Amino acid sequence: MARDLLENKAFEELFDLHYGNLVGFVYGYVRDEEVAKDIVHDAFLTFWTNRKHLDLSYSAKSYLFTLAQNYALNYLRHLRVVEVNEREVTALLESASEELAEYDERFARVEEKLALLPEKQREVFLKCVVEEKKYQEVADELDVSINTIKKHMTCALKFLRGELQDETVLLFVLKKK
Structure with a gap:
């Protein structure tokens, strides 16, 4: 087949001649008819787009089958990358969800223990830690x-350290809010 193959009519004939076989060939790789x-349409589109640069000393059929095979293999590689990424994202989301649940639990325990403090100690503690006020500001x-502020803070911290142990890290988080 020479340059006349690249004319519209010849291209349509080429399409009609090989389309079904190419779809069957590619289906063997991807196992999805659509x-x-x-992929076959993409292969024909690439063939048509590059028709002026093709070396037609080789068979157009071979070129189309090789092109379709490469597109099918690229599609499968892409699916593997997507699958790996989806697994990683799912694992990260599950991990983040577990961490958030654990954080919420620990935060609830901190709030529960804060509620057990005497009213003045709790007020002083929240102003100093959460609102980040200096002792003198709270005293004023x-x-x-x-x-008095120092004594309230000492008592509050001693109580909370004893009650919370591993949750004390959250006290510093509270301070940053």
């Missing part, structure tokens, strides 16, 4: 001495 049809606000 995907196989898409509550109209008490700085030593």
Whole structure:
């Protein structure tokens, strides 16, 4: 087949002649008829787009089958990459979900223990830790001495350390809020 193969009519004949066989060939790789049809269409489109640069000393049929095979293999490689990425994302989401649930549990325990503090200690603790106020600011606000604030903080921290042990890390998280 020479350059006349590249004319519209000849291309249509080439399409009609090999389309069914190419779809069957590609289906053997991808096991999905619609995907196989898409790949064959892409192969014909590439053939048509590059028709002026083709070396037609080789068979057009061989060129189309090689092109379709390469597209099918690329599709399968892409599926593997997508599958691996989906597994990794799923694992990350599950891990994040577990960590969030654990964080929520620990945070609830911290809140529960904070509620057990005497009212003034809790108020002083929240102002110093959560609101990040200096002892002197809290003392002025509550109209008490700085030593009273220090005593409330010492008692609150001692109680919370004893009650929470491993959750004490969350106290520092509270401080950053």
